[in-house]
Amino acid sequence: xxxxxxxxxxxxxxxxxxxxxxxxxxxxxxxxxxxxxxxxxxxxxxxxxxxxxxxxxxxxxxxxxxxxxxxxxxxx
Amino acid sequence: xxxxxxxxxxxxxxxxxxxxxxxxxxxxxxxxxxxxxxxxxxxxxxxxxxxxxxxxxxxxxxxxxxxxxxxxxxxxxxxxxxxxxxxxxxxxxxxxxxxxxxxxxxxxxxxxxxxxxxxxxxxxxxxxxxxxxxxxxxxxxxxxxxxxxxxxxxxxxxxxxxxxxxxxxxxxxxxxxxxxxxxxxxxxxxxxxxxxxxxxxxxxxxxxxxxxxxxxxxxxxxxxxxxxxxxxxxxxxxxxxxxxxxxxxxxxxxxxxxxxxxxxxxxxxxxxxxxxxxxxxxxxxxxxxxxxxxxxxxxxxxxxxxx
Amino acid sequence: xxxxxxxxxxxxxxxxxxxxxxxxxxxxxxxxxxxxxxxxxxxxxxxxxxxxxxxxxxxxxxxxxxxxxxxxxxxxxxxxxxxxxxxxxxxxxxxxxxxxxxxxxxxxxxxxxxxxxxxxxxxxxxxxxxxxxxxxxxxxxxxxxxxxxxxxxxxxxxxxxxxxxxxxxxxxxxxxxxxxxxxxxxxxxxxxxxxxxxxxxxxxxxxxxxxxxxxxxxxxxxxxxxxxxxxxxxxxxxxxxxxxxxxxxxxxxxxxxxxxxxxxxxxxxxxxxxxxxxxxxxxxxxxxxxxxxxxxxxxxxxxxxxxxxxxxxxxxxxxxxxxxxxxxxxxxxxxxxxxxxxxxxxxxxxxxxxxxxxxxxxxxxxxxxxxxxxxxxxxxxxxxxxxxxxxxxxxxxxxxxxxxxxxxxxxxxxxxxxxxxxxxxxxxxxxxxxxxxxxxxxxxxxxxxxxxxxxxxxxxxxxxxxxxxxxxxxxxxxxxxxxxxxxxxxxxxxxxxxxxxxxxxxxxxxxxxxxxxxxxx
Numbered sequence: 027x028x029x030x031x032x033x034x035x036x037x038x039x040x041x042x043x044x045x046x047x048x049x050x051x052x053x054x055x056x057x058x059x060x061x062x063x064x065x066x067x068x069x070x071x072x073x074x075x076x077x078x079x080x081x082x083x084x085x086x087x088x089x090x091x092x093x094x095x096x097x098x099x100x101x102x
Numbered sequence: 103x104x105x106x107x108x109x110x111x112x113x114x115x116x117x118x119x120x121x122x123x124x125x126x127x128x129x130x131x132x133x134x135x136x137x138x139x140x141x142x143x144x145x146x147x148x149x150x151x152x153x154x155x156x157x158x159x160x161x162x163x164x165x166x167x168x169x170x171x172x173x174x175x176x177x178x179x180x181x182x183x184x185x186x187x188x189x190x191x192x193x194x195x196x197x198x199x200x201x202x203x204x205x206x207x208x209x210x211x212x213x214x215x216x217x218x219x220x221x222x223x224x225x226x227x228x229x230x231x232x233x234x235x236x237x238x239x240x241x242x243x244x245x246x247x248x249x250x251x252x253x254x255x256x257x258x259x260x261x262x263x264x265x266x267x268x269x270x271x272x273x274x275x276x277x278x279x280x281x282x283x284x285x286x287x288x289x290x291x292x293x294x295x296x297x298x299x300x301x302x303x304x305x306x307x308x309x310x311x312x313x314x315x316x317x318x319x320x321x322x323x324x325x326x327x328x329x330x331x332x333x334x335x336x337x338x339x340x341x342x343x344x345x346x347x348x349x350x351x352x353x354x355x356x357x358x359x360x361x362x363x364x365x366x367x368x369x370x371x372x373x374x375x376x377x378x379x380x381x382x383x384x385x386x387x388x389x390x391x392x393x394x395x396x397x398x399x400x401x402x403x404x405x406x407x408x409x
Numbered sequence: 410x411x412x413x414x415x416x417x418x419x420x421x422x423x424x425x426x427x428x429x430x431x432x433x434x435x436x437x438x439x440x441x442x443x444x445x446x447x448x449x450x451x452x453x454x455x456x457x458x459x460x461x462x463x464x465x466x467x468x469x470x471x472x473x474x475x476x477x478x479x480x481x482x483x484x485x486x487x488x489x490x491x492x493x494x495x496x497x498x499x500x501x502x503x504x505x506x507x508x509x510x511x512x513x514x515x516x517x518x519x520x521x522x523x524x525x526x527x528x529x530x531x532x533x534x535x536x537x538x539x540x541x542x543x544x545x546x547x548x549x550x551x552x553x554x555x556x557x558x559x560x561x562x563x564x565x566x567x568x569x570x571x572x573x574x575x576x577x578x579x580x581x582x583x584x585x586x587x588x589x590x591x592x593x594x595x596x597x598x599x600x601x602x603x604x605x606x607x608x609x610x611x612x613x614x615x616x617x618x619x620x621x622x623x624x625x626x627x628x629x630x631x632x633x634x635x636x637x638x639x640x641x642x643x644x645x646x647x648x649x650x651x652x653x654x655x656x657x658x659x660x661x662x663x664x665x666x667x668x669x670x671x672x673x674x675x676x677x678x679x680x681x682x683x684x685x686x687x688x689x690x691x692x693x694x695x696x697x698x699x700x701x702x703x704x705x706x707x708x709x710x711x712x713x714x715x716x717x718x719x720x721x722x723x724x725x726x727x728x729x730x731x732x733x734x735x736x737x738x739x740x741x742x743x744x745x746x747x748x749x750x751x752x753x754x755x756x757x758x759x760x761x762x763x764x765x766x767x768x769x770x771x772x773x774x775x776x777x778x779x780x781x782x783x784x785x786x787x788x789x790x791x792x793x794x795x796x797x798x799x800x801x802x803x804x805x806x807x808x809x810x811x812x813x814x815x816x817x818x819x820x821x822x823x824x825x826x827x828x829x830x831x832x833x834x835x836x837x838x839x840x841x842x843x844x845x846x847x848x849x850x851x852x853x854x855x856x857x858x859x860x861x862x863x864x865x866x867x868x869x870x871x872x873x874x875x876x877x878x879x880x881x882x883x884x885x886x887x888x889x890x891x892x893x894x895x896x897x898x899x900x901x902x903x904x905x906x907x908x909x910x911x912x913x914x915x916x917x918x919x920x921x922x923x924x925x926x927x928x929x930x
Contacts, residue, residue, distance in 0.1 A: 033593055035564065042557055046550075053541050074541055077550065080622065084554050087615035091561060094608035098568070098601045099593040137530065146538050216458060224848045235713070237848030256846065265635060271545035272534040291534055292457075292527015294467045295545055299634045301845040307467055307527065309458035333456040334527030388845065391635055 033099040039092035043085045050078055146273065147178075147286045147326070158288075159325070166323075166330055170316040178325040179347040181280035187341050187396065188281070188368035188375045189355075190384065191255065193232070194401040195362035198223055198246035198253030202354035202363065206257075209342060209353035210328040211320050213312030220306065220339040221354060223255040232399070234387070257354075258283065258304035258339035259387065259395030266296035266305060275336070281368070281396055282341045284326040290335040297336060301391055305338045341365075368396065412891045415676070419887045420570075420577045422671060423880050424584075430670075435876055438869040445866020448859045449524055457527055459859045465852025466841040470860040471525035473833045474867055476648070477655070478518035479552065479627050480829065481871075484656030485511025485559055486620035487688075490613040498897055499684055501889040502676045506667060507660050508563040509884075513874040514659075515556045517867045524863050544633045547626040555616075555623045562612045568595050568605065569888040587881070624652045631836065637714035638707060638840050647699040651829060654692040658825035661685050663875070665819045667884055676885055682818045689821060690745040693738065717843040726853065727839045730831050736775055737828030739799075743807045744821040752808065759808040767809035768820060774798050 054074055140161055145154070159176040166174040203221045212218040224237035228250050237254065247253065260283050267275050267283060274290040277283050297305045311333040323329035324344035331337050342352035346365075350356075355363040366375035378384065384398040452459050462469050488507035492500035523529050539546045572595035575588035595601060628648035631639040661682065668677040707715045722731045752759055762770075777798070810820045842852045856864075878884075 032590070034590065035561075035593065039557075039561060046554065049536065049539075049550075053539055053546075056538065077541065077547065080618075081550055081554060084558065084615055084619050087611050088558060088561060090611055091565070091608045094604045094611075095565075095593060098595065098604050098608075101594055101596060101598060101601060142530070146534075222849070235847045239848060239850060269543050269545070269633065271540055271543035271549070272531075273538050273540050274534070289531065289534055289538075290528065291531045293525070293545060294527070295543065295630070297467050298631075298636065298639075301635050303464070303844050303846055303849050306464060308456070309462070310456040332528075336527075 033096055036092040036096045036099075039088050039095070043089050043092070046081060046085050050081055054078070141288065144288055146289060155325075162325075162329065166321075169330070170314070170319050170321075172316060172319060172321050174321045174323060174329075176323050176325055176329055177344070179344075181278050181282075182347060183279075184367075184369055186281040186368040187260070187346060188366060188379075188398070189260070189341070189396060190364040190375055190378045190382075190398045190400060192362040192364065192402045193252055193254060193399055194403045195360040196223070196253040196255065196358075197360050197362075198225055198241065198243065198248075198251070199359065200243050201357045201359060202255060205353040205357040206339070208318065209320055209345075210340075211312075211314055211323065211330045212306075212337070213308060213310075213314065213331070214318070215313045216310055218306045218308070218312070218337075220304070221255050221257040223253055226252050226254060228252045232385070254399070255354075256302060256304070256387065257397070258341075259302055259393065259397040260339075260341060262394035262396060263392055265299040265301065265391075265393060269295045269299045271295065278326075278343075280347070282343050282346075283338075284340055284343065285336055285338065286326060287329070287331050287335045287337065292334040292336065294336065301388055301393065305336050307336050308333050412894065415891055416573065416887055417577070419676070419883050419885050419890070420574055422883050422885075423574070426671070426879055431876070435873065438873040438876070441862075441869040442866045442873060445863045445869070448862035448866070452524070452859050452863075453529075459857060461855045461857045461860065463852055463854070465844055465849065466838060466854040468525070468837055468841060469854050470856050470864055471521050473830075473837045474864055475518050475521040475525070476627055476837070477830055477833045478514045478521060478867065478871070479624060480648070480652035480655045480833070481659045482511045482514040482518065482555070482559070482656065483620055483624065483649075483652040484660040485509075485562070486616055487653050487656060488660065489562065490616050490620075493609070493613045494617075496900065497684075498893060498900070499681060501893050502673075502885045503660070503664060503681055503685070504566065504889070505563075505882075505884055505886045506663055508559065508566075509875060509878050510656075510659055510663060510871070511559045512556070512563050513871045513878075515552065515559065516874070517870045519552070519556070520870070521863075521867055544626060544629045548630060551619070551623045551626045555619055558612065558616050558619055562609075562616055564591075565605065565609050565612060566886050566889065567591075567882060568593055569597065570883050570886065571595070572597070573887060574883065621649050624649045631840075636840050636845065637712070637843065638703075638718045639836075641703065641707075643699060643703055647696075647703060650692065650695045650699050651832065654689070654696045655826060655829040657685060657689045657692060658822035658829070661689065661818045661822040662826070665815050665822075667879075668815070671884070673885065676890060679814045682814045686745055686814070686818045686821065689741075689818070689825065693741055693745065693825075697738065697742075714843070714845060714847075717847070718840050721839045721842055721851075722835055726842070727835065731835050733775070734828045734831040734835060737824040737831070740771070740802070740824045741821045741828065743803060744810050744817055744824070748803075748807060749811070757804060759804050762805055762809040763812070767806045771802065771806050774801065 138161075140157075144150075144158065150158070155178055159178070162176050163174045166172075166176075200223050203219050203223055206212070206221050207214075207219060210220065212220060222239060224234070224239050225241035225246075225248070226233050226237045230236065232252075232254065234254070241248070241251075260277075260281060262277075262281075264277060264283050267277055270276075271293060272289060272291055275283065275285045275296055292307065294307055297307060308331050312331050314330065319330070320328060322344065324340070324347075327340040327343035342350075342354075345352060351365055352363075355365045364374050364378055366373035368375060368379075370376065378400060379398065382400040382402060384400040386395045386398055460469065460471075485504075485507040488500055489504045493504070523532070526532070535546065535549060539549065568591070571588050572592040575585060575592055578585050578588070625645040625648065628644040632641060632644035634640060664677060664682070664685070668674060704719070708719055721727050751757075775798075811817045838854050842854065844850075844852070
């Protein structure tokens with residue numbers, strides 16, 4: 027009997043995606059509230075921008091993969 | 103089947119051994135009050151309210167009195183506005199007696215075993231000027247001052263562009279508004295990245311639980327300064343934050359018998375330190391690194407031969 | 410028919426793997442890991458003073474192993490992602506092992522960092538109050554992303570194989586339930602395949618810059634400080650190259666073990682080892698180039714702080730480690746380069762000794778040379794013995810080791826792994842032994858049993874995780890290998906298809922002429 031299998035992988039990926047994005051936002055906000063950034067200014071903002079774009083790119087791809095896996099599971 | 107049984111048997115033994123090990127470890131660890139739930143849930147120092155601080159101080163005072171059998175007083179006196187502390191060291195007057203080194207140890211509750219000294223005095227051949235390359239830490243302190251030798255103490259330079267605070271991953275070390283670079287021992291994760299970044303070797307890691315004899319311990323402590331440290335965190339000279347924020351001099355400045363150490367408010371044009379920066383030829387260690395230390399060196403009299 | 414046979418053989422592997430040898434090694438590895446855990450608990454109770462670390466040399470084995478394991482993890486990325494994207498079809502049987510090594514070595518690298526921290530109980534501080542300016546936080550972001558991504562990248566091509574395994578099972582135990590859960594309704598339809606290809610391609614494209622960033626930020630932990638021979642602009646690229654280099658070597662060794670122990674000579678062929686060895690040689694060249702850049706520039710400049718560190722590496726207390734590394738890499742070069750032509754042309758009197766005899770000879774020779782280096786660095790006899798050894802090496806040992814592609818690859822890879830591990834040591838420790846304020850005095854570092862135990866436990870953990878993986882999932886990507894027969898002719902056809910050429914070249918083109926000649930002649 028072929029039970030329809032539950033897609034546990036996509037939710038895990040999306041959870042991790044959510045965690046990483048909230049972590050990035052958390053770092054940004056905390057930084058600009060004065061606690062995180064010890065030497066504020068130009069360099070910090072460049073770093074944040076670069077890191078943010080990079081991590082978004084990486085995790086965005088993972089979210090895309092989660093979507094593909096979801097579709098595979100539905101056989102669509 | 104027999105293979106599987108054998109495998110399970112060994113795993114069971116391993117689990118038992120692991121559990122016993124963990125039990126033993128937790129018995130050992132439970133001696134450290136540092137690992138309580140309160141300590142774990144503590145917020146960052148800059149986020150704590152006065153009540154939170156009071157609670158933390160009470161907890162710390164209980165810990166310390168349990169460990170040393172004495173009444174402790176923990177405070178977190180904040181920076182005095184309009185103050186930026188600076189330090190100047192007169193090399194021509196330093197005799198290498200190391201009283202500053204030991205006063206620092208006594209004042210700051212640094213570990214006697216393993217031994218940690220925030221200040222390190224070295225001896226140089228006077229004809230070479232300030233030659234830290236060929237300086238010696240292992241001179242004979244009973245014979246000081248030896249003719250033709252100068253002595254240079256080095257401690258945390260409290261840099262304006264501190265490379266250590268730049269690299270801390272958890273914001274456990276930062277520069278306070280009055281210029282003192284501090285470490286929060288309840289926040290530090292012990293990664294030692296700040297030690298890697300510091301070019302002066304001024305930061306010290308507590309490799310083991312610091313041991314201080316109860317009769318030698320200093321009970322008047324500041325949260326960010328001279329309170330007894332737990333194991334596994336970095337500590338360093340704090341310009342005696344406990345004293346200077348309440349109008350006293352650092353212990354090293356007070357005890358120096360030849361008046362080689364000068365300390366004051368860099369923002370006060372009338373202060374001694376400002377006069378020194380104005381009138382004397384001051385220099386700093388490793389200026390090419392752009393750390394901009396607030397610890398200056400100068401010669402007030404000749405080159406030290408005639409003292 | 411052929412496909413069914415291969416499928417059957419490969420799909421049956423997870424259940425068939427076992428026997429006395431497997432379980433003995435499994436138990437030994439488990440024991441070593443247990444010892445490592447005990448050593449770590451001992452360290453937790455007594456503090457990091459139980460290690461050989463000190464005020465001057467405060468980073469040692471743990472950080473070194475962290476860098477090393479992250480380095481090995483680049484095997485998977487290179488093989489799976491780059492070779493997949495460049496259409497190198499020979500990578501098909503190799504990808505699963507590579508991806509598995511990646512995922513497991515990253516996990517172990519994380520534990521090494523945990524072992525190094527003074528207060529691991531405060532790890533959450535990094536997440537709640539992390540500072541973006543800190544290289545360690547870049548590490549956290551990059552390495553955690555890489556761990557997750559490589560796990561997903563390991564899982565994606567596993568889906569069709571899991572479905573296959575589930576279908577081939579005869580009884581419905583826990584295995585069936587596990588495979589059913591993870592196979593995600595895979596039926597092999599065109600729609601599903603298209604989506605899987607898209608997902609895998611997207612991951613392959615994304616994971617390459619991610620892998621580069623991972624080892625770059627690990628390098629930046631050193632490069633962002635001001636210390637001599639750490640504060641170097643080449644550190645980022647140098648670490649990445651070294652990582653891929655050591656990763657390839659680790660992959661070759663694991664592949665050889667898998668091929669020999671599971672008798673997969675039909676799938677993991679000589680040609681795979683040959684191509685991987687070629688890649689290893691290429692990355693040796695890149696690593697060697699980076700090393701020359703690093704040392705030559707530092708040495709020529711001659712700044713005093715740098716010269717002290719360089720001297721400690723090359724001439725003083727770290728000589729043995731530095732020169733072992735050089736000898737290992739030189740050995741790799743000699744073994745991998747195709748000297749057959751040279752030997753034949755010059756009619757050199759090479760010996761034919763079996764690799765089993767050659768390898769111990771080589772080790773003995775090295776021990777001799779090192780002891781000479783360690784005890785009398787300036788001795789001219791050293792250079793005589795070194796040259797004599799090199800000649801011996803070239804005439805006897807290299808040909809013996811080159812007798813079989815696999816033994817050549819494995820011996821070169823072992824040398825690379827030892828050399829790269831020593832290179833990591835050579836990066837971390839000598840700089841720390843020469844503080845920037847020289848009067849503080851040179852430090853020294855001798856690892857204690859705690860660090861050694863934990864190091865061995867780390868290596869054992871990678872092996873153990875791999876063994877557990879092999880019991881659950883096939884080590885060869887079955888669907889990719891089986892479909893090679895259908896996919897590759899299609900690719901060849903695309904390469905020679907006239908319709909894909911521009912109109913101007915379609916008639917009278919070289920390809921047409923050669924095809925016509927072939928069909929006529």
